[in-house]
Amino acid sequence: MHRWGMVIDLDRCSGCQACMAACHAENNIAIIGPEESAMGRTIHWIELLPFIEGEYPHIKARLLPRPCMHCEHPACIKVCPVGATYANEEGIVGIVYSRCIGCRYCTTACPYTVRSFNWYKPQWPKEMEGSLNRDVSIRGKGVVEKCSFCHHRLLKARERAKAEKRELLSEDYIPACVQACPSNAMYFGDLNDPFSTVSILSRERRAFKLLEDLGTEPKVIYLSEGM
Amino acid sequence: MENPQGLLKETWHFYKKTLMLVFRGSKIYYAWCISLLAMIIVGFIFYWKQHEMGLIETNLTDQVSWGLYIANFTYLVGMAAAAVLLVIPSYIYQFKPIKEIVVLGELFAASSIIMAILFVMVDLGRLDRVWHMIPFVGSMNFPASLLAWDVLVLNGYLLLNLFIPIYLLVKFYYRKEPNWKFILPFILLSIPWAVGIHTVTAFLYNGLAARPFWNASILAPRFLASAFCSGPAIIIIIFQIIRKVSSITLEDKALFKIAELIAYSMFLNLFLLGAEIFKEYYSGTVHMASFKYLFEGLHEHTALVPWIWTAMAMNVTAFFLFLIPSTRKRLSTLNLGCLFVIVGVWIEKGPGFVIPGFVPDPLGEIHEYVPNLLELMVSFGIWATGLLIFTLLMKVAIPIETGEFSHTEYEKEGYTVKRH
Structure with missing residues (x-):
């Protein structure tokens, strides 16, 4: 069984936002204008979070790409009153x-604010x-959405592997x-395979997870930036 | 006992008399009902706009995604739970003055629950899918989701608080002694259930590790303590109105007793709040940010500061008004205290509780939230709905209680039997 995970190397990330643009096009994310955005109503499945490190004059402006963490122990699934959020057997957290x-209990419960x-x-x-991408359903007014690790691509890949009569490869x-x-800052693969790139990188000294003390166990692992 | 024709006639008598009671009243009664109806209609028109356009019509944002609606919901669950304060002394200790009014208190709890449920419903993005949350019809994420628990306990409490007063009223209508062996277990059940609805509502916030402001174990006790202040306070006011506009007699003694209970609860409420403030400020971790936002303002964002200090002043003043026997036993100061408690607790556990949970958000972003006109109008509409339901229930229940409205058999006899 695969356990899909992602590694984001912050040292390689240039903050170009190509990931955001690709995500918007791939997942039919609505175009949000500047007005709604200023009012605090945006939708991003992956977002570059700006943060400041250190104090003036030793100050650094950083950017952190943040998709859904696809936690091993997600806060969002247990709070949903109607079971609209689930984790599949390969650890991908999805929404029906x-x-x-549209009660927004999950957006409140998620510590990473990944839900829109x-x-x-x-x-x-x-x-x-x-x-628009025909593989991804369009979300209507009044529902919550978030990153699915492009789950539709997994379904397609599995179909292809089946047609070619072989096992699905990472x-x-x-x-x-x-x-x-463009800068190879993001890696994706099977965390259950100890020799996969993501597994090897996740064991690096630079590896860390966001808000680890909450016990959510994210499957998105960051590699910290050099100073 | 009766032939079918007699039964039909009796049923017709009941409905005719009920309609007459509801539709006939003084000028003030008409004015009250019509203004409530007007507010309901206005609220509905505003809600319809929100329903068609989406929650963009409110001032809620990604950062503060629950606001005035959920604040009112939390407050009203407390209101409903507070009916238990009347049940304990009246049924268990047989304290007579309160016993006469307990049916009215239970109907008030039922009206509050209806309002609370309406407030959740208007907050939903997809009202058409609310049936997923109806027990046995949809499939809820039970027992994992606290919201699913809330649906079950709130509806259970609503049924309980309709069943008990209706059973008692039916017995009064037929001038029969209620079968206490049958109804007492339900009454006793309603006591832990009332504690349950508010505990579950507290846990709904409490369980979220992402929101440190709510993630404190003191939350459920604080919720109960503040509920046992605001609920009885509004009941004191309502009972004085009922006493004035109907033939029901309520002794001052009952009101003073309730006020005394408020004093105890308010002490607990202030004590628990103090305990929480001490812990947050003395340890001074990053989790203090929300407290700072509420009481001092954070990075020049101070929208809630005047509100919370008003609430604090009101709560402390009310505590002393209810503590000192001379101010407690004077109706003018008693009513002032009640007003302070109703408003103070509403601020404290409504907006003062829900909004700081979102400010700052887990990323440290500060987005302030002030409800807009639409949210206010929808909220007023729901409050008006609850008050109208309660008014109409009272209009029928009180004559039954006093014996003015009963089975034809007894009405013809033309005398009133005093209960108890």
Whole structure:
């Protein structure tokens, strides 16, 4: 059984936001204008969080790409009153959009603020409507959405492997953000395989997880930046 | 006992009399009901806009995703739980003045629960899917989700608080002594259940490790203590109104007893708050940020500061008003104290509790939240709905209690039997 995980090397990340752009195109994320954004209603499945390290004059502005952590012990799943959020056997945390009642208990429970609520009906410019990804369902007004590790790509890869009468390989499946990263800062693979790149990197001295003390056990592992 | 025709006639008599009671009243009664109806209609129109356009019509944001609606919900669950304060002395210690009003208190709890449930419903993004949360119809994430627990305990409490007063009223209607062996277990059950609804509601916030402001074990005791202040306070006010506009007689003694209970609860409430403030400020960890935001303001964001200090002043003043026998036993100061408690606790455990949980958010972002007109109007609409339901229930329940409205058999006899 695979256990999908991601490693993000902050030393390699240039903060170019290609991952965000790729994610938006891949996952049919609504175009949010500057007005709604200023009011605090945005939707990003992966986001670059700005933070400041140190104090002036020894100060560094940093950016941290943050997808869903796909926690081993997610806070979001247990709070959902209708069971609209689930973790599949390979550890990917997903949402059944058609079950979500929009109570926003999960957005409140998630320590990583990865969950976005659809405050209004998502809209795209007319020219873009024809170019939406047919593999990803469109979320309506009033439901919560978040990063799925491009789960639809896993389904497709599995179908392909089945058609070719072989086992699914870790290389068959890669999320859009990892694929788009121009500086090779993102790695994706099977954490259950001790020799996979992500496994090896996750054991590095630079490896850390966000808010580890909450016991969520994220499957997104960061490699810290050199000073 | 009766032939079918007689039964039909009797049923017709009941409904006709009920309708007459509801539709006939003084000018003040009409004005009250019509203004409540108007507020309900306005609230509904505003809600419809939110329903069509989405929650973008509110001032809620990604950072503060629960606001006025959930604040009111939390407060009203406490209101409902407080009915238990009347049940304990009246049924267990047979304290007579309160016993006469306990049915009304239970109906008040039922009205509060209806309001609380409505507040959750207007907060949902997809109201059409609310049936997923209906027990046995949908499939809830029980027992993992505390919201699923809340649905079960709130609905259970609603049924209990409708069943007990209706059973008693039916018995009064037929001028029969209630079968205490049958109904007492339900009454006793309602006591732990009341504690349960508020504990579950506290746990709903309490269990979130991501929100340190709520992730404190003192939360459930604090919730109960503050509920046992605000609930009885509003009941004292309502009973004085009922005493004035109906033929029901309520002794001052009952009101003073309830006020005394508020004094104890308010002491506990202030003590628990003090314990929490000490721990946060003395240890001074990063978890203090929300407290700082609430009491002092954080990085020049001070929206809640005047509110919480108003609440603190009101709560402390009310505590002394209820503690000192001379101010407790004077109706003017008693009512002032009640007003302070109702408003003070509303601020403290409504907006003063829900909003700081989101400010700052887990990433440290500070987004302030102030409800907009739509949220206010929808909230007023729901409060009006609850008050209207309670008014109409009272309009029928009180005549039954006093013996003015009963089975035809007894009405013809033209005398009133005093209960007890």
